[in-house]
Amino acid sequence: MADLILDWNTKINLISRNPPPTKDHVLNRHILPSVALLNTNLLPSPLSPTSSIKVADVGTGGGFPGLPLAISCPESDFTLIDSVNKKLVAVKSMADTLGLKNVRVHHGRAEEMKLAPSDRFDLILGRSVSSLPNFCSWVSPLLSPSGKLLYIKGGDLGEETRVEPRARVPISTLAGIPDVSDKDALLFTYDDVKRIAGEFKPK
Template sequence: MPLTLQIFRSPVILWWCLSVCIIFSTCSVDAFQVTRDQNRTPWFFVYRSNSKRIRLSNRKTDSLMLTTLQLSVDDTSSSISIPFSMDPTSDAACHNLRDTLQLSSEQHQQLAKLAVLVNAWNADINLISRKNCSRDVVFGRHILPSLAPLSIFSESKELQLLPGQSVCDVGTGGGFPGLPMAIARPDLDFLLVDSVGKKIRAVQDMADQLGLKNVHTFHGRAESLPSSRKFDWVMGRSVAAIPTYALWVYHLLKKKSDDEKCGHLVYLIGGDIDDSILDLAVHDEDISELLKHPFVSDKRVLVFPQPAVHELALASGEKLQVHRGGSQERRPGGKNKKLGSGSKARGQWQRRGITTPKSRGYEGFRRYDSLDKK
């Protein structure tokens, strides 16, 4: 009798083989699933775990014959949709930028790159909220709403951005709305202002990487800007309450004259606004209506002429504290401030020369132990 038959005649071996087969078949039913794919692969095995599916298929390629391992993640948990996020490469983004705002493909690429740069900088510096921050959130929640005023300028005859005009973004933070507007309008001159130095350095770096020659930055408060510097437009996005913000920027807007029109404040803000403030605005429209997209933003765009901004500043009840000379203009070591005729400032230490002996105030001092005991 052959050796194989003799082995399988043993009851112990037969019981062991039967047990192995039963265990293997039970595990294979739970862990493996045989499926047929009529289009691509004749047969493949799908291994299911809690969150991953690994597809093993035998597929011939042009250059190699190999076993292809395809990984696809099956998220069984309910996905959390982030409000107002948008993929910059999606059809919706292309429709908003190309069709609604009439931007070019190069500008679209720059805006998509800006979303990547802001997301990268935000990991180190808190430019925007870090909660659920991603490229899509930066683009949908920050970049796209910053471009909404373009629709106002293109439709209104009285409110138009003319080539060569100056724009000041006060409280730019992570570069909004200044950087997206500078990409959309390279024919305008932009000054981005913020009192936080690390944010301004990040904004300037992003502007350099994007090749924006029309962007300048200023580290300091708006009150620190020279009073002779006037702008055609001042922009801001949810920096402060409208009367307070008007107090900070009203002196930066051009006044109406025979040669030119007055400057305007363009402010992006959400929430409820008092009717007395809305009555002073020459334009008030939701961002979702301007971009013709219902799920873009919950904020609105308000436009105020210079006289209305001045009136809002007076209504704030606050007093403007002017800080002349921004911190950007300071030189290292404080050399920008000179002392007159070698005089020493009050409380300043006088530098001692090498030959000058140290003066510790010990003259005539004797220890207690050296005193004559009486």
């Protein structure tokens, strides 16, 4: 997958080009932090290599964390969502090249998606897409009442929300590699997401 990312990154900006990324950079800064989310001993997420759930990666960009997780969890169905179509073209091409039958892409904004209750997601992923209240206001209608939000971000949550995550684990701890990421994995329930969404104040 790292080779595919590097090849596509010469055509469109999937990951930062400054400095020019290497294969080790893609592995250590993007792929490993994504797969680290499967460390359920530290992070009580419903996602595992044997789980069969519906997952949405909102604001997937270059396919992170959705693509590495889809490779690792072939029994779960992944919908990778982004408003930038050219990035989704790259993501879909990489998924096809990797033979991933459990990945589909959706071009558009999450807040504009309409889902029947039976189609809502068991797990929603996001990686520093927006502030938590903003993000939760987008995705709360897409999440199953029994579902979870797994959000990756750093910094002080107190500046964004009064709701404490059910779990907060540094990505470096999950991966077992110091300094692989300066961000944390935050786990919230459906009720938490609704409460955080209620804190969103449109400008």
